[in-house]
Amino acid sequence: MIKKFTRFFQNFFTRFFQKRKDLKLGLYGPPNGGKTTLANRICTDWLGQEMGAVSNIAHETREVQVKEHVEIQSKGKTLKFNLVDTPGIATKIDYEDFMKSGMQEDEAKERAKEATRGVVDSIKWLDDMDSVIIVLDATKDPYTQVNITIIGNLEARKIPVLIVANKIDLKKSDMKRLEAAFPQYKVLGISAKFGKNMDDFYEELFKLVK
């Protein structure tokens, strides 16, 4: 009995005084949705520095990138988290697609291999996430296997999700189509590139991680 009490108090005090684990906020989505552009926007707004390189060629981010201790403020409240930018998730990676963008064959094949490894890494990191922002291209069809698989798996893991419809500055963007595709989620239209709707986005972040 005494042993049980001792163990109980030991556990209680260990938990109580343990340093709180940093919250991890993951950026997930298909390639070229604007995950790194959004990460850069957040980092530039709050840390004054960018996070990673962006490009028009898909699979520019091929390794998971982490920016620690990001602190944002909205309506007098402060939120601290580690921002995790992940490689785009795809079902098919073809070096010939990269060659169409002017890349040499060897370079394109290497990029394809690294992108494949990046997809596996993104999925591996998913369980470490406390909340996830899914970054979708608002000009593209949202009914894809990638989008549905990501959202379905986040739901199964009970990880809070915010869907961001990026690139709303473009004429081809269609918010209604995205909202109709995921009616059970909050879908927020932004332009990470031009900083459009970012105040709303930061406000939504507080709701997401509360």
Add this chain to the structure above:
Amino acid sequence: MPHQCVRCGKVYIDGSSEIIAGCTCGAKLFFFIKKEHLHKLQQLKKLSEEQKHMVMHDVYDLIGDEIDRDVPVVLDLESINIPEPGKYELDLVQLFKKNPLIYKVGEGKYVIDLAETFKTRKQL
């Protein structure tokens, strides 16, 4: 069920000593062939010797140092299909299920258990 050598394509019946020791050509990777896939396997595009070597090199590169390259690797279901060097088809459902990571090459398929890599996940 038969096993097929990834490099030379030689087929060994179940329980063959070569599956444990390695193929006579020196390769250590084998396809694990299910009956229902035998027909499909024959229809797949034939890769050149050079392409086969490239795919094997890429797969070893992708999986890193977790796999001992001197030990034969037994093959099963695929989660990543590599129909030819530089082309990858990913089965996201399998990957999200965290089933062992498996690579399949064009003229057949082979499986590599990457369970170890899931244990060595980087921590924040």
